[in-house]
Amino acid sequence: MKEDTLPSAERRQDLTNFYFWTAWAAATERPNSKVTYTNNWPHEPLVDNHPSTANVMWSIASVVLLIAGIAFLVWGWAFLHREEPEPVAPKRDPLTLGGLTPSQRALGKYLFLVVALFVFQVLLGGFTAHYTVEGQTFYGIDVSQWFPYSLTRTWHLQTALFWIASGFLAAGLFLAPVINGGKDPKYQKLGVDILFWALIVLVVGSYIGNYLAIKHIMPASLNFWLGHQGYEYLELGRVWQIVKFLGLAFWLLLMLRGMLPAFKKEGDKNLLALLAASTIAIGLFYGTGLFYGERTHITIMEYWRWWVVHLWVEGFFEVFATTALAFIFSSMGLVSKRGATVASLASASLFMLGGVPGTLHHLYFAGTTTPVMAIGATFSALEVVPLIVLGYEAWENWRLKERAPWMESIKWPLMCFVAVAFWNMLGAGVFGFMVNPPIALYYIQGLNTTPVHAHAALFGVYGFLAIGFTLLVLRYIVPGFSFNEKVMRTGFWGLNAGLVLMITTSLLPIGIMQFHASLTEGMWYARGEEFMQQPILQTLRWVRTFGDVVFIIGTLAIFWQVVLGVFQPRRPAAQVGYGATAAAE
Amino acid sequence: MREYKKLWWLLLAVLAVTFAVLGWSGVEVYKQVPPIPQQVVTQSGKVLMTHDDILDGQTAWQSTGGMQVGSIWGHGAYQAPDWTADWLHRELLAWLDLAARDAAGVPFDHLDADKQAALKSQLKSEYRRNTWIRRPAWSPCPTGARRRLRKPRNTTRSCTVPIRNCARRGRTSP
Numbered sequence: 001m002k003e004d005t006l007p008s009a010e011r012r013q014d015l016t017n018f019y020f021w022t023a024w025a026a027a028t029e030r031p032n033s034k035v036t037y038t039n040n041w042p043h044e045p046l047v048d049n050h051p052s053t054a055n056v057m058w059s060i061a062s063v064v065l066l067i068a069g070i071a072f073l074v075w076g077w078a079f080l081h082r083e084e085p086e087p088v089a090p091k092r093d094p095l096t097l098g099g100l101t102p103s104q105r106a107l108g109k110y111l112f113l114v115v116a117l118f119v120f121q122v123l124l125g126g127f128t129a130h131y132t133v134e135g136q137t138f139y140g141i142d143v144s145q146w147f148p149y150s151l152t153r154t155w156h157l158q159t160a161l162f163w164i165a166s167g168f169l170a171a172g173l174f175l176a177p178v179i180n181g182g183k184d185p186k187y188q189k190l191g192v193d194i195l196f197w198a199l200i201v202l203v204v205g206s207y208i209g210n211y212l213a214i215k216h217i218m219p220a221s222l223n224f225w226l227g228h229q230g231y232e233y234l235e236l237g238r239v240w241q242i243v244k245f246l247g248l249a250f251w252l253l254l255m256l257r258g259m260l261p262a263f264k265k266e267g268d269k270n271l272l273a274l275l276a277a278s279t280i281a282i283g284l285f286y287g288t289g290l291f292y293g294e295r296t297h298i299t300i301m302e303y304w305r306w307w308v309v310h311l312w313v314e315g316f317f318e319v320f321a322t323t324a325l326a327f328i329f330s331s332m333g334l335v336s337k338r339g340a341t342v343a344s345l346a347s348a349s350l351f352m353l354g355g356v357p358g359t360l361h362h363l364y365f366a367g368t369t370t371p372v373m374a375i376g377a378t379f380s381a382l383e384v385v386p387l388i389v390l391g392y393e394a395w396e397n398w399r400l401k402e403r404a405p406w407m408e409s410i411k412w413p414l415m416c417f418v419a420v421a422f423w424n425m426l427g428a429g430v431f432g433f434m435v436n437p438p439i440a441l442y443y444i445q446g447l448n449t450t451p452v453h454a455h456a457a458l459f460g461v462y463g464f465l466a467i468g469f470t471l472l473v474l475r476y477i478v479p480g481f482s483f484n485e486k487v488m489r490t491g492f493w494g495l496n497a498g499l500v501l502m503i504t505t506s507l508l509p510i511g512i513m514q515f516h517a518s519l520t521e522g523m524w525y526a527r528g529e530e531f532m533q534q535p536i537l538q539t540l541r542w543v544r545t546f547g548d549v550v551f552i553i554g555t556l557a558i559f560w561q562v563v564l565g566v567f568q569p570r571r572p573a574a575q576v577g578y579g580a581t582a583a584a585e
Numbered sequence: 586m587r588e589y590k591k592l593w594w595l596l597l598a599v600l601a602v603t604f605a606v607l608g609w610s611g612v613e614v615y616k617q618v619p620p621i622p623q624q625v626v627t628q629s630g631k632v633l634m635t636h637d638d639i640l641d642g643q644t645a646w647q648s649t650g651g652m653q654v655g656s657i658w659g660h661g662a663y664q665a666p667d668w669t670a671d672w673l674h675r676e677l678l679a680w681l682d683l684a685a686r687d688a689a690g691v692p693f694d695h696l697d698a699d700k701q702a703a704l705k706s707q708l709k710s711e712y713r714r715n716t717w718i719r720r721p722a723w724s725p726c727p728t729g730a731r732r733r734l735r736k737p738r739n740t741t742r743s744c745t746v747p748i749r750n751c752a753r754r755g756r757t758s759p
Contacts, residue, residue, distance in 0.1 A: 001654055001665060005649050005654070006645060006648065006649050008645075011641075011645040011648070012645070014638060014641040014642040014644075014645045015642050015645040015646055015649075016642065016672075017634045017638045017639050017641070017642040018639055018640075018641075018642025018643045018645070018646050019642070019646075019657075019668045019669070019672045020625075020634070020672060020676075021621065021625075021639045021642070022657050022658060022668065022669040022672070023669050023672040023673035023676060024625075025619035026658070026669050026670075026673055027673055027712045027713065028712065028713065028714075028715050028716075028717070029713045029714070029715050030617075030715070031715055031717075031719075036713070037619035038619070038658060038669075041658065041659065042659070042667065042669060042670035042673065044670065044673055044674060044677070046674070046677045046681075046705065046708065046709075047673075047677060047708065047709050047712045047713060048709050048713065131664065132664055148650075148654075149653070149654055149662075149664060149665075150649065150650030150653040150654040150662075151650065151653075153650075153653045153654075153662055153664075154650060154653050213648060213650075214649070214650050216648070220644070220645075220648055223644070223647065223648045224644070224647060227648070228647065228648065228650055228651070228653075229647060229651070230646060230647030230648070230649070230650060230651020230652060230653070231647075231651060231652055232651075232652040232653070232660065232661060232662075235650075235651075235653065270589050270593075294644055294647070295640045295643065295644065297618050297621065298643065298657065298658075299614060299618045299619065300614065300615060300618060302660065303611055303614045303615075341589065342588060342589070342592065345589065345592035345593065345595075345596060346592060346595075348596055349592070349595050349596045349599045352596070352599050352600055352603055353599050353603060355603075356600070356603035356604055356606070356607050357603050357606040357607050357610070359607060360607070360610055362660075363614070365658055365659055366658050366660065367614075367617075367618055367619045367658070368610075368613070368614055368617065369613060369617045371610070371613060372610050372613055372614060375606060375610055379603075379606075441659075445659035445660075446656045446659040446660070446661065446663060446667050447663065448663055450663065451663060522670070522674065523659075523667060523670040524666065524667070524670040524671050524673070524674035527663075527666050527667050527670065527671070528666060528671065529666075
């Protein structure tokens with residue numbers, strides 16, 4: 001934290017009013033009830049803040065439901081699943097036959113943006129983690145006055161969202177002309193270019209806003225609109241949030257212009273319809289983040305904030321990812337369209353069943369009543385069910401490599417999709433469930449167990465997915481492109497190993513020790529200075545450096561691979577290995 | 586094709602049911618939010634803060650980066666304290682100390698175990714008891730509560746009360 005985090009004495013006084021009120025709600029019983037407004041959170045023995053009866057009962061129910069859910073899924077799968085006859089793989093990759101459209105060729109800059117922001121985000125992450133060791137300095141240099149923890153952490157999170165979203169946008173924009181029969185809708189390239197520059201304006205503009213806000217250069221009255229909302233994942237000022245929403249709506253427009261004509265054609269369009277639906281949902285549901293304002297009650301703000309964050313990551317993104325991959329592989333002629341459609345539709349139902357009401361698992365202790373906790377606990381247990389059995393999907397993706405000789409050229413994107421399934425199982429499924437039952441979250445909410453889940457699930461799943469999409473698009477928009485094995489091996493395994501090390505050698509051990517402290521003394525103690533500044537915890541925070549360095553090496557390798565691809569001199573057509581694409585050059 | 590149809594209906598049904606559940610919960614969330622009192626007063630009637638002061642505090646908190654340094658109700662960054670838990674704990678310790686001084690003229694630590702237990706028990710009931718009073722703006726406030734009809738922002742929350750006797754005496758900025 002920087003010195004003088006809030007310069008105005010009057011505002012500091014106000015700040016304590018707010019803190020006082022949140023503490024009042026946490027210790028005061030609801031009318032006609034034996035639990036407090038926050039369902040007895042935080043753990044505080046002095047005022048009998050212990051887990052409520054409902055908390056324990058619904059936690060047990062959620063574990064039972066999880067087991068039942070997995071059991072029924074396996075039964076349903078075993079009895080209902082029919083192995084589709086695999087189509088004979090085409091001789092040449094169908095995606096290279098149509099030739100590139102101008103809008104697809106314009107995607108190189110998106111790919112560069114993805115990896116550039118990725119590098120920026122990872123370095124910021126290491127820098128921010130360093131604050132947990134040294135406090136205000138970076139190897140002795142006092143940096144906190146300019147780039148305090150609050151700012152670098154804001155950028156770390158915002159950048160993650162930006163680069164992952166850019167990867168998704170690029171994948172969608174690559175697919176739009178493919179869906180449209182290999183040609184651009186009118187002015188598509190112009191639209192793609194405009195969206196890119198709008199994205200740049202959004203990133204730079206919102207970051208300047210964050211900086212001026214945290215530095216308190218910006219007047220307080222503008223803070224919410226242009227500076228920093230103060231809410232995790234939606235830190236950007238409200239104006240920038242609206243710009244982002246408009247950008248997503250514009251992306252949706254570009255996508256639909258490619259998709260709508262395809263609906264007029266003959267053939268089975270069910271998979272396309274699902275892809276279109278998930279695209280629309282991604283575009284529009286960001287809008288729910290506009291349903292609260294600066295002075296909205298914090299509980300109501302939380303409700304809408306999680307509509308955006310949760311419904312995206314555990315609902316529409318999952319459906320979009322599954323369907324987009326199914327669409328790509330069936331367009332390549334590797335899987336039967338019918339099989340891909342059935343699987344996508346069924347998994348969409350499965351994801352949404354747990355995912356939608358599961359939103360409430362973020363609100364157990366945010367000023368809500370017991371029924372909200374109960375619904376959150378039960379449905380979010382179901383959320384984990386499909387994740388646990390993702391091994392099958394991983395194996396299917398893995399196997400695709402051998403389906404045709406030309407699949408060798410997209411081996412690395414496929415590896416990323418296998419990593420997505422792995423981290424979805426471990427990071428979202430296992431670590432997600434670790435913090436999910438109300439009784440667990442009661443003690444470990446806000447401890448280092450949460451970043452275990454956050455890193456393993458957000459980077460592990462959506463990070464690898466965005467990298468996979470980026471590499472896939474790269475391979476197709478650069479004719480004759482092939483991956484550099486050495487660079488890719490370093491990148492892929494560096495990222496995976498770095499993530500494993502970060503979690504197992506630092507975050508998880510710290511989280512478990514904090515859990516013990518929270519259980520024995522109280523939440524205040526597990527987060528307090530006395531506990532956190534013990535030598536052993538200080539050492540564990542230092543140890544994180546090793547994993548982080550491995551991860552950074554992986555990041556740089558991926559960056560280098562994309563730079564090599566995007567900026568490689570275009571070779572004359574004759575030398576290009578993929579004949580059909582070369583013809584289009 | 587028939588199989589698709591079933592799956593589409595299943596998906597639509599899932600979406601209808603799940604969004605209904607989420608929507609119903611939203612109504613519950615809106616109706617049952619922890620009240621932000623129109624004003625917080627001491628037993629002697631001194632106004633400590635108003636509804637607007639608390640919300641001004643919320644915006645002040647946002648301007649520091651809000652959830653990006655420390656957390657509220659467990660939501661936010663893992664570095665720096667959870668402000669709710671930390672505030673509550675400090676307030677409780679301060680209450681015990683003030684109460685000990687009021688009763689026996691010594692700090693809480695100096696009391697014997699029985700007296701400590703008695704004060705702790707008093708602390709629990711003082712804190713868990715809800716003294717917030719929900720009244721329509723036009724009706725008189727009960728005795729003990731201060732009346733405040735000036736500019737009621739929200740028709741139902743015009744006056745309120747608490748607050749523990751001595752807890753807020755030594756209030757300072759952190």
